[in-house]
Amino acid sequence: MCVALDRTPSGSYGIDMSTDLDIVFSALADPTRRAILSMLLEDDMAVTDVAEPFEMSLAAISKHLSILTRAGLIQQEKRGRVKWCKLQPDALRSASVWMQGFGQFEPVHLDAFERFLAAEFHDDQA
Amino acid sequence: MCVALDRTPSGSYGIDMSTDLDIVFSALADPTRRAILSMLLEDDMAVTDVAEPFEMSLAAISKHLSILTRAGLIQQEKRGRVKWCKLQPDALRSASVWMQGFGQFEPVHLDAFERFLAAEFHDDQA
DNA sequence: TGCATATTCAACCATATGGTTGAGCTTGCA
DNA sequence: TGCAAGCTCAACCATATGGTTGAATATGCA
Numbered sequence: 001m002c003v004a005l006d007r008t009p010s011g012s013y014g015i016d017m018s019t020d021l022d023i024v025f026s027a028l029a030d031p032t033r034r035a036i037l038s039m040l041l042e043d044d045m046a047v048t049d050v051a052e053p054f055e056m057s058l059a060a061i062s063k064h065l066s067i068l069t070r071a072g073l074i075q076q077e078k079r080g081r082v083k084w085c086k087l088q089p090d091a092l093r094s095a096s097v098w099m100q101g102f103g104q105f106e107p108v109h110l111d112a113f114e115r116f117l118a119a120e121f122h123d124d125q126a
Numbered sequence: 127m128c129v130a131l132d133r134t135p136s137g138s139y140g141i142d143m144s145t146d147l148d149i150v151f152s153a154l155a156d157p158t159r160r161a162i163l164s165m166l167l168e169d170d171m172a173v174t175d176v177a178e179p180f181e182m183s184l185a186a187i188s189k190h191l192s193i194l195t196r197a198g199l200i201q202q203e204k205r206g207r208v209k210w211c212k213l214q215p216d217a218l219r220s221a222s223v224w225m226q227g228f229g230q231f232e233p234v235h236l237d238a239f240e241r242f243l244a245a246e247f248h249d250d251q252a
Numbered sequence: 253t254g255c256a257t258a259t260t261c262a263a264c265c266a267t268a269t270g271g272t273t274g275a276g277c278t279t280g281c282a
Numbered sequence: 283t284g285c286a287a288g289c290t291c292a293a294c295c296a297t298a299t300g301g302t303t304g305a306a307t308a309t310g311c312a
Contacts, residue, residue: 018157029152030270031144034224041228048288060271062290081279081288089228096225098160102167102215156300173259186301188260207258207309 020072024095027071032056033064040074040087047083150221153197158182159190166200166213173209 027033036050051061065085068074072091077084153159162176177187191211194200198217203210 018160021160022155022157025151026155026269028221028225029148029155031148032270034144034147037228046288047290056270057272058289059273059291063270066290078278078289083289087228092225092228095154096222099154099218099222099225102163102213102218152299158300174257182300183302184259185261185303189300192260204259204308209259 020094021098023071024073024091027067027073028095030064030067032061033068036061036064036068036085037073037087040085044084044086047085050085146220147224149197150199150217153193153199154221156190156193158187159194162187162190162194162211163199163213166211170210170212173211176211 032054035054039045039050039053047062047065048058050065051058054061065074065076068085069076073088075086075088077086158180161180165171165176165179173188173191174184176191177184180187191200191202194211195202199214201212201214203212
């Protein structure tokens with residue numbers, strides 16, 4: 001599903017990482033959806049239980065869950081008549097990588113000791 | 127920045143950066159804006175130069191730059207009749223911290239990031 | 253002074269987004 | 283068998299978003 005981190009040499013096929021990021025970031029842009037993700041961090045939940053704390057219709061929550069599913073941020077699995085929602089944190093990785101790339105250019109606040117450690121353990125990190 | 131009391135349904139999380147996250151994530155959700163950020167990673171640029179590679183009016187780019195500024199992702203400074211745009215990567219920190227809460231991600235390898243960025247930038251130019 | 257450059261503003265348009273309601277489908281169970 | 287529970291669908295609505303164009307506002311310079 002999520003191919004954002006695909007680094008295979010199939011680049012000419014034009015796997016669209018850009019669209020994945022569109023979908024993931026816009027999924028994260030809504031506070032209700034971020035709250036849902038936080039809730040699912042605790043435990044898997046049924047749709048009805050996800051909806052319970054919100055002052056919003058079940059249908060609206062159902063839509064939010066579809067958006068999160070489409071972004072690959074959660075997985076939904078139906079068991080009996082209950083649809084369970086499970087966090088899929090891996091989908092955040094591509095977005096996280098993208099963002100941290102900008103962090104590389106932040107001024108580095110290493111003091112001499114940390115600089116020493118960084119140099120000392122450089123091989124371990126490679 | 128906005129600091130208010132948290133009101134997420136899932137409980138108390140102390141300081142609420144919810145609206146900040148809304149603004150930052152939705153700023154990042156647009157491929158044109160991400161491409162602009164990538165360009166500014168190279169160097170500071172004037173508005174006209176930012177607009178140059180895009181097949182879109184200058185006014186549209188100007189709007190995108192306002193959105194990035196409002197999100198704190200860039201800073202704009204007018205010198206003479208030229209308005210310079212400068213990356214402000216610190217603004218990504220709160221969003222990054224939020225996302226880190228969802229899982230341990232691999233340490234970022236810069237070369238992987240640059241390939242990722244190059245691919246995405248290529249998509250946007252196409 | 254007067255014109256070109258750099259950028260934003262204002263009005264407008266099409267589409268996307270986030271919500272509602274009511275009906276409909278599937279499943280569990282008394 | 284029949285009803286309640288769990289969830290989605292479809293239609294609708296208001297507002298947000300991302301783009302356009304033409305006019306307006308600064309600023310630099312010959």
